[in-house]
Structures are given as structure tokens and as C-alpha cells.
Amino acid sequence: MSEAYAHPNYVKIWFWLVVLLLISVAGPMLEIPALTIITAFGIAVIKAFLVAANFMHLKFEKQIISFLLILALCLLGVFFFGVAPDIMMTDGDQWIDCIADKSCVEQRL
Amino acid sequence: MHGPIATHRSATGVPTGRLGTWWLLASEIFIFGGLIACFILFKLNGTPGFEDASLTSVTAGAVNTFVLLTSSLSIVLAHAAIEKGDQNKSFTYIWYTIGAGLVFLGIKTYEYTGKILHGHTITENLFWSFYYTMTGLHALHVIGGMVIMALISFDIRKGYNYQRVELIGIYWHFVDLIWIFLFPLLYIANF
Numbered sequence: 001m002s003e004a005y006a007h008p009n010y011v012k013i014w015f016w017l018v019v020l021l022l023i024s025v026a027g028p029m030l031e032i033p034a035l036t037i038i039t040a041f042g043i044a045v046i047k048a049f050l051v052a053a054n055f056m057h058l059k060f061e062k063q064i065i066s067f068l069l070i071l072a073l074c075l076l077g078v079f080f081f082g083v084a085p086d087i088m089m090t091d092g093d094q095w096i097d098c099i100a101d102k103s104c105v106e107q108r109l
Numbered sequence: 110m111h112g113p114i115a116t117h118r119s120a121t122g123v124p125t126g127r128l129g130t131w132w133l134l135a136s137e138i139f140i141f142g143g144l145i146a147c148f149i150l151f152k153l154n155g156t157p158g159f160e161d162a163s164l165t166s167v168t169a170g171a172v173n174t175f176v177l178l179t180s181s182l183s184i185v186l187a188h189a190a191i192e193k194g195d196q197n198k199s200f201t202y203i204w205y206t207i208g209a210g211l212v213f214l215g216i217k218t219y220e221y222t223g224k225i226l227h228g229h230t231i232t233e234n235l236f237w238s239f240y241y242t243m244t245g246l247h248a249l250h251v252i253g254g255m256v257i258m259a260l261i262s263f264d265i266r267k268g269y270n271y272q273r274v275e276l277i278g279i280y281w282h283f284v285d286l287i288w289i290f291l292f293p294l295l296y297i298a299n300f
Contacts, residue, residue, distance in 0.1 A: 014178060014179065021178065025167060028167075048289050056282045062123050065128075076146065080146040083150065087150040087151055088150060
């Protein structure tokens with residue numbers, strides 16, 4: 001059983017999560033691309049924080065867990081920048097645009 | 110009530126069972142994070158096919174997000190109930206969560222059927238490959254969570270392993286958290 005701490009008001013947290021969901025759905029209706037990105041991903045980050053801090057009790061958890069998660073996210077960042085050249089670079093002697101001509105898809109079928 | 114070693118033994122100040130759950134989730138960050146990272150890179154690179162994001166149903170995605178957020182509320186209430194020793198209330202909340210999981214999978218199945226009938230299969234282009242891989246892997250996590258929750262619910266009725274409600278709750282919130290990022294990526298942000 002977990003250690004004793006005052007539970008947050010879970011229904012209130014859920015209410016705010018639903019409000020944020022409605023904003024993220026309404027954002028693209030204004031048809032402003034920059035605003036869509038902000039309302040979609042900015043709100044996703046806020047929602048993720050609310051869930052992790054309150055529902056997963058991360059704000060009551062020992063710091064070692066936060067370090068563990070930050071380490072995982074940093075390593076994911078290494079992965080991101082590691083594979084970025086493979087996806088983003090479109091020239092070089094060995095480079096074939098197999099996605100555009102669908103040859104790599106056909107090879108795998 | 111039993112007191113398994115995962116409840117009490119701790120070298121870090123975090124009970125071993127909970128530490129193990131967090132370790133599992135840290136590994137899950139790479140599984141889903143890797144897919145999301147590659148999706149973003151291909152999208153930023155202007156890879157053909159990603160404009161198909163406009164073909165996904167925002168309504169279905171939004172309803173599923175609502176369902177998962179609500180299921181997160183019910184599983185955390187199950188945890189709060191079992192901390193007070195209320196087995197029946199916790200059991201009921203766990204089954205509300207399983208029910209929400211079923212609704213989520215039902216909507217997902219409806220979506221898959223519609224897309225496949227319109228010819229949008231996993232091999233159509235890179236967007237649909239990512240769509241089916243990410244949502245399919247997520248759905249497998251939902252199914253796994255539901256099965257484990259069902260097993261735990263019967264255990265706690267017998268007075269066993271109360272701490273597992275918290276552990277499956279942390280896992281379930283993570284599944285919810287992944288969906289929170291999949292929803293804008295696949296449904297609303299056609300950037």
C-alpha cells in the first residue's frame with residue numbers, strides 16, 4: 001500500500017482535463033495553423049502533466065522516479081537526433097528515395 | 110491482507126513493485142516515443158501521404174480521449190477506495206475502468222473498419238503504417254491492462270494484494286497519457 005498523503009480532488013482534475021480536451025478540439029476550427037499546433041500539442045503537454053502529477057501521483061513520488069523518467073526522455077532525445085539525419089537527409093551516394101517510388105514498400109510485401 | 114515483498118522491501122524509498130512499474134513505463138517511453146519521434150521526423154520532412162491525417166475522424170478520436178480520461182478517473186478512485194479498505198467500491202471502479210476500455214476498443218474497431226473499407230490499409234502509405242502501428246500497439250496495451258485489472262479485481266475481493274490497484278493504475282494512466290499525444294498527432298494537428 002502506498003504512503004499516506006492527501007489525495008488531490010480527482011474529479012476536479014478530470015473536469016479540467018475535459019475542458020482542455022474541448023479546447024484542443026476547438027482549436028483547429030479557427031483554421032490558424034500556428035494556433036492549431038499550440039492548442040493541439042501545448043494542451044497535450046499540459047494534460048500529460050496533470051495526469052502524471054495527480055493521477056500517477058508523481059508529485060508525491062520520490063525524486064528518483066522523476067530522474068528515471070527525465071533520463072528516459074533525454075535518451076529519447078538522443079534517439080530523435082540520431083535517426084533525424086537518416087530520415088531528413090535526402091542526398092548521398094547510397095540514398096534511394098524508396099518511399100516516393102514505393103519500391104521499399106513493395107520489397108516488404 | 111497479504112504483505113508481499115514488493116510492498117515492503119525498498120532500497121530506494123519506493124516500494125519495489127512500484128519502482129518496477131515505473132521502470133516498465135520508462136521502457137515504454139522508448140517504444141511509443143521512438144514511433145512518435147519517427148512520425149514527427151517524416152512529417153517534418155514532407156513525406157507523401159501524411160496529408161491523409163485529415164481523413165481520420167476527429168469526433169471518434171475526441172470521444173475516445175474522453176473515454177480514456179474518464180477511465181483514468183475511475184481507476185484512481187479505485188485506488189483511493191482500496192486505500193480506505195473499501196474492497197467493493199474499488200472492485201466496482203475497476204470494472205468501470207474495464208468497461209471504459211471496452212468502449213474505447215469498440216470505437217477503435219469501428220474506426221478501423223471504416224478506414225479499411227475505404228481502402229486505407231497499413232500498406233497504403235507511411236501515414237497509415239504509422240497510424241495502424243501506433244494505435245494498434247496502444248490498443249494491445251489497453252487489452253493487456255484490462256486483463257490484468259480483471260485479475261486484480263478478483264484478488265482484492267478476496268483481500269489479497271491491495272497494492273496492485275495502485276500499480277495497474279499507474280500503468281493505465283500511462284496508456285491514457287500515450288493517447289493524449291497520439292490524438293493530436295493522428296487526428297487534429299494536420300500541420
